[in-house]
Amino acid sequence: MESQSSSVFCNFASFYFAIKMTNSIKDLFNKILAGKKPENLYRPIEYILMQSGKRLRPQLVSYASRMFGGDEDGALHIAAAFEMLHNFTLIHDDIMDKADVRRGEPTVYRKWNTNIAILSGDALAVMAMQQLHKLRCDPQTIIEISEVFTQTALEICEGQQYDLDFETRDNVSIDDYVEMVRLKTAVMFAGCLKTGGMFAGADTESLAALYDLGIHLGIAFQLADDLLDVYADTEVFGKAVGGDIKDNKKTFVFLKALELSDSGQNKTLKALYSDKEMEENEKFMKVKAIYDSVGVRKASEEAIMNYSKLCYEDLKRINAGDEKKKELVDLVKKLQNREK
Amino acid sequence: MESQSSSVFCNFASFYFAIKMTNSIKDLFNKILAGKKPENLYRPIEYILMQSGKRLRPQLVSYASRMFGGDEDGALHIAAAFEMLHNFTLIHDDIMDKADVRRGEPTVYRKWNTNIAILSGDALAVMAMQQLHKLRCDPQTIIEISEVFTQTALEICEGQQYDLDFETRDNVSIDDYVEMVRLKTAVMFAGCLKTGGMFAGADTESLAALYDLGIHLGIAFQLADDLLDVYADTEVFGKAVGGDIKDNKKTFVFLKALELSDSGQNKTLKALYSDKEMEENEKFMKVKAIYDSVGVRKASEEAIMNYSKLCYEDLKRINAGDEKKKELVDLVKKLQNREK
Structure with a gap:
């Protein structure tokens, strides 16, 4: 009986934190973008950040941080940084893949144009890094979190390049493929969980x-x-x-x-x-x-x-x-x- | 007489430091890029970093740092970061401007293709950030230098967007133009000088x-x-x-x-x-x-x-x-x- 009610509570708490994170992230994005100019740089960023994605990466940061008693609002900046990094990769990948639709809406390069998509993606990547400087914890931890974050970002670029290379290669092995997926997709999950834990002092x-x-x-x-x-x-x-x-x-x-x-x-x-x-x-x-x-x-x-x-x-x-x-x-x- | 010989010495010293910086930067880039894969991501980066540009931005970092007695080799990572940031902007700007030639050589997007130019530019921007984590000074200073660096990078994106916007606007004033130049070009000079000084404790x-x-x-x-x-x-x-x-x-x-x-x-x-x-x-x-x-x-x-x-x-x-x-x-x- 006790285990059942504890499980219900855990699910409820989990649900509560998920909703709270989603709202806090949205509020933070609104605050960051308020009044920013030029329009053609920041409106595409607002457009993609406000789409209702799964916010899976912020949840991973939050899970790992709370697991070790981390201050929930504090880790928000790491969560935002990874969500921004994720969306930066989507903006640029959609240009490379010539993708017209994302989350049921036109992609940034289709709604605006390629130049604007390149540049607003660039700006979003920089803004992601800026979030880490806002963390309230000791400076050495901020630097170590930034190191994991930039290494993650670089490996994502490597993964995307392998994915592009695979298009014209006819000798791709399953090991090659899994390595590409590790770089392109999995290191971001890993980076979210690790930095959430680092913030909380795991x-x-x-x-x-x-x-x-x-x-x-x-x-x-x-x-x-x-x-x-x-x-x-x-x-x-x-x-x-x-x-x-x-x-x-x-x-x-x-x-x-x-x-x-x-x-x-x-x-x-x-x-x-x-x-x-x-x-x-x-x-x-x-x-x-x-x-x-x-x-x-x-x-x-x-x-x-x-x-x-x-x-x-x-x-x-x-x-x-x-x-x-x-x-x-x-x-x-x-x-x-x-x-x- | 004394002032004259001091002036000669100063020019000689200046020349010595300039050559030393140019060589050190080149060595550092070679070290960073050695053995990095995939080829299609890192060869374009090597290609642009090894071109004989003016290395003006590294010199600015060096001038400001040495002016306040900063450790010359230490500031090298800031100099490298700005040089990489500069070259990242060149790779992406050349796509946007459809520029065929840069420093007498084909531009990255012309020598490879647009997708590779987008992605290797992205990777170069991330690698620039990573240089700052390698600075040997107190962590709080590293964070403050990173803040100036990312703010500079973001303003450069804003400047480039204004420049693109101007192409289709017929009411550009001289004030608008100077503001665009401040963002697109001048903040990088300013960032180099300021962070060089910060590193040296000005x-x-x-x-x-x-x-x-x-x-x-x-x-x-x-x-x-x-x-x-x-x-x-x-x-x-x-x-x-x-x-x-x-x-x-x-x-x-x-x-x-x-x-x-x-x-x-x-x-x-x-x-x-x-x-x-x-x-x-x-x-x-x-x-x-x-x-x-x-x-x-x-x-x-x-x-x-x-x-x-x-x-x-x-x-x-x-x-x-x-x-x-x-x-x-x-x-x-x-x-x-x-x-x-």
Whole structure:
């Protein structure tokens, strides 16, 4: 009985903190941007920061900080810095990927233009760094947090470059792909968790575990994303499936299917990925038929499960009570069973 | 006699420090970039950092630091940070301005492509920030230097956006233009001088004077640049004149000529700037004829002289001995009489 009510309380508290974080971040962004000029630099930044994204990265900072008793409002500046860094990467990635729509709205470079998107992305990256200078903690900790933050930012650039390189490479291995995902996606999760812990004064062992948890969580998150692109329920997913197949993206699902297929299927799959004429839906159905026949769904789910197991191992290494870890355990479970 | 030999020594010392800084910066860049991957991210960065630019910004950091007895090697990381920030802006500006050549070589986006130029610019900006974390001084000073650095970077983005906005605006005043130049060009000079002084522990009054000196020096530098585009000796200048006129750039010379011209000349000048058919050289000669007849060269030289005078006023406010200021006095003189 006691454990049940404690669990209800924990969920309620978690919900409360999530809502509070989302509102505080929004208030902070409004405050930062109020009256800033020129319009063409700051309106695109306002536009993307005010879209209702998942705010997953700020929540990760908040989870890790509260786990070690960190002042919740203080860590807000780290949360904001990572959310801004994330949105900076979206603005620039959308130019590179020629993406028209993001979160159901036109992308910045489509709504304004490429020059404005380059420049407002640049400004947003700088503004992200500025948030870290506003942290109220000892100067040495601010510098160490900034070091993790800039290293994260640099690795994200490396990951995006590998992703661009993969478009024209036909020898991408699954290891190459996972390394790209680690850099492009997972280090940001890891950076959020680690810096949240650093702000709250967590011990070295816990910081290493938080970082590893972020890496494994981030990879599981991306593999789930790759799988959903083929097998999601469109109603729940909130967007059309098949985008990666349409764009010939070398995802985990595609690379795993190449590995599992016989030489005939392998050849057909590669041919489908270089066909520039075939109608979109026909191509999707044909690729999916091979995916189905080689059992790539099950193989992907197993890989996601393996990364989730690593997450639970990492969680054990964090020196905090079980009830303090509950939010992160719930998050791992949620990502493990992602439907959107 | 004593003053003469001291002056010779000062020039020799100045020359020695300039060469030493140039070599140290190059060594540092080589060290930072050694073995970094992916190639497509780091080779463009290496390419632009190894070009023989003026290294003016590192010299400014060095002047200010040495003026207050700062450890020369220590300030190198600030010098490197500003040089990297400067080159980051060049990579992204060249995409926006569709510039094919920079320092006699193809620009990054032309040699590689736009996506690689966006991404390697992003990475370079992050690497610039990382240099500041390597400073050997007390953590609070590192944070304060980082604050000046990020504020500088943000203002440069604002300046570049104003510059882009001016392309389609036909009501740009000289005040608007000078404000744009302050943001796009002068704050970097000011940031270099101020942070060099901060590193060496200069007093508040001197830091304010160093900052103001950078602003006035930066504006004089740009106005001289605008003037050289029309009146330079091509042999000495090292590049063709008339680029701004060809690109319909609303420079100080153009805006001042509009101010000085009668309504007929004013109309002709505006018509020439919107003519998309006219042969390049013919257009240059016609615009220059108006410039000559309204006396814009003299007016520009007077404006540059006025900013130089402000520089000397700023120099007086710096609490250091005259012999310590000599390098900066020489620099003001040199920029005042720029021929290239």
